[in-house]
Amino acid sequence: MQTIRFFTSGESHGKALTGIIEGIPSGFPISSEAIDRELRRRQGGYGRGGRMKIESDHAEILSGVRWGKTLGSPISILIENKDWKNWQEGMSVDAACDGSLKPVTRPRPGHADLAGVLKYNHSDIRNILERSSARETAMRVALGAIAKEILSEFDIRIGSYVIQIGKVQCSEFKVQSSEKDLLQTFEKAEKSPVRCPDEDASKRMVRLIDKAIKEGNSLGGIFEVFVTGLPVGLGSHVQWDRKLDGRIAQAVMSIQAMKGVEIGLGFGMAKKSGSEVMDEIIFSRKSVKGGTGKSAQLLTGGGFSRKTNNAGGLEGGISNGMPLIVRAAMKPIPTLRKPLMSVDIHTKKTFSAAYERSDVCAVPAAAVVAEAMTALVVADAFFEKFGGDSREEIERNYNAYLSYLITF
Ligand SMILES: Cc1cc2nc3c(=O)[nH]c(=O)nc-3n(C[C@H](O)[C@H](O)[C@H](O)COP(=O)(O)O)c2cc1C
Numbered sequence: 001m002q003t004i005r006f007f008t009s010g011e012s013h014g015k016a017l018t019g020i021i022e023g024i025p026s027g028f029p030i031s032s033e034a035i036d037r038e039l040r041r042r043q044g045g046y047g048r049g050g051r052m053k054i055e056s057d058h059a060e061i062l063s064g065v066r067w068g069k070t071l072g073s074p075i076s077i078l079i080e081n082k083d084w085k086n087w088q089e090g091m092s093v094d095a096a097c098d099g100s101l102k103p104v105t106r107p108r109p110g111h112a113d114l115a116g117v118l119k120y121n122h123s124d125i126r127n128i129l130e131r132s133s134a135r136e137t138a139m140r141v142a143l144g145a146i147a148k149e150i151l152s153e154f155d156i157r158i159g160s161y162v163i164q165i166g167k168v169q170c171s172e173f174k175v176q177s178s179e180k181d182l183l184q185t186f187e188k189a190e191k192s193p194v195r196c197p198d199e200d201a202s203k204r205m206v207r208l209i210d211k212a213i214k215e216g217n218s219l220g221g222i223f224e225v226f227v228t229g230l231p232v233g234l235g236s237h238v239q240w241d242r243k244l245d246g247r248i249a250q251a252v253m254s255i256q257a258m259k260g261v262e263i264g265l266g267f268g269m270a271k272k273s274g275s276e277v278m279d280e281i282i283f284s285r286k287s288v289k290g291g292t293g294k295s296a297q298l299l300t301g302g303g304f305s306r307k308t309n310n311a312g313g314l315e316g317g318i319s320n321g322m323p324l325i326v327r328a329a330m331k332p333i334p335t336l337r338k339p340l341m342s343v344d345i346h347t348k349k350t351f352s353a354a355y356e357r358s359d360v361c362a363v364p365a366a367a368v369v370a371e372a373m374t375a376l377v378v379a380d381a382f383f384e385k386f387g388g389d390s391r392e393e394i395e396r397n398y399n400a401y402l403s404y405l406i407t408f
Helices: 032-043 082-086 113-120 126-132 134-152 179-190 199-215 244-253 266-271 293-297 363-385 391-407
Strands: 005-009 016-022 059-063 075-080 157-165 221-228 258-263 281-283 304-306 324-330 341-343 350-352
Touching: 005 134, 016 134, 032 059, 032 134, 032 363, 075 134, 113 126, 134 157, 134 363, 157 179, 157 199, 157 363, 179 221, 221 363, 244 258, 244 324, 244 363, 258 266, 324 363, 363 391
Parallel strands: none
Antiparallel strands: 005 016, 016 075, 059 075, 157 221, 221 324, 258 324, 281 304, 341 350
């Protein structure tokens, strides 16, 4: 039932990243400025490494868009790697350059390095690390920005905020059910250097990152992604691969360094009783959930709502009209300035692992990547439900559905 398909390609120090997305209907406005804005958000965040100072990403749209609007044909994007100038021989596609760069032979624990060289029969770990690097996520963000831009036309908004870095946690807040509160939390987070809405926790997170930098260590953390304005009925309970919770979990888990994904209260549900976690159903013809714009007025759940949002907007793999809440845990960055022990793949002797210029904490950036992946899955489910080849066709289907919900 997949309507959107996308691929990324490119090595971290290669000439460029490329991406192709197919299944985007015609007539939607797309601009490279909007994509670049998202790319800048990914590049920010306290604790990033030297690489982010070199790269200032720009998305060049190569196809699928004419005069600012999608054509319905595949959209391809190119993001140049500014660092390429220093790697032209070392990362050349030309056989004549073979041997121009010393091979990497000491695999870093926590990376694809060792499993990758064994699987692909390489003698240089660079042949693995160049692609397993999270540089690839720049293209996911670019493609996700297209999905986001289209969803925003239907008043569906996607954001994120960081709730934990290392042991420093945001002040306790429950799974949010108000769209207004979520958007306010997001605004606050956007002003924080670590994208955390709690000012005090934000300062403590920065201090913790400083300590990790000094010690040559690294940090992980937890963030939340939310979607507001989502209509009831995206995804389906009828088949395992159509369940929206499963599709989102796979997309977010596929981001480098993600080790856990929860929906709504997630693992927190396990230690509570049923009466504490199920979201009681209420009905009000007038109840509008504080959203913005036309579709929120029409009420995404058609008059039905919930007192709480522990389910995180999904029941039975179907969106239930409440905000979608996804939480993910990121492990600490595996490349360490004070490297851990490893074994040279050629000599089999024990050495400390290789060090490549690296982030110390990338949780704020990872949250932006997860927004993009969530946007792509939600847009896919949206087009599946309101299918059509043009913006007008989709709008007709969407509006007819909302009218039906109101009279249900
Ligand atoms: C936005 C982002 C930036 C990252 N930056 C780095 C980095 O600078 N150095 C590093 O070693 N790992 C970094 N990682 C994590 C690794 O790419 C990841 O841990 C590694 O590829 C192994 O994959 P796995 O952790 O999913 O098993 C980053 C991840 C993300 C999402």
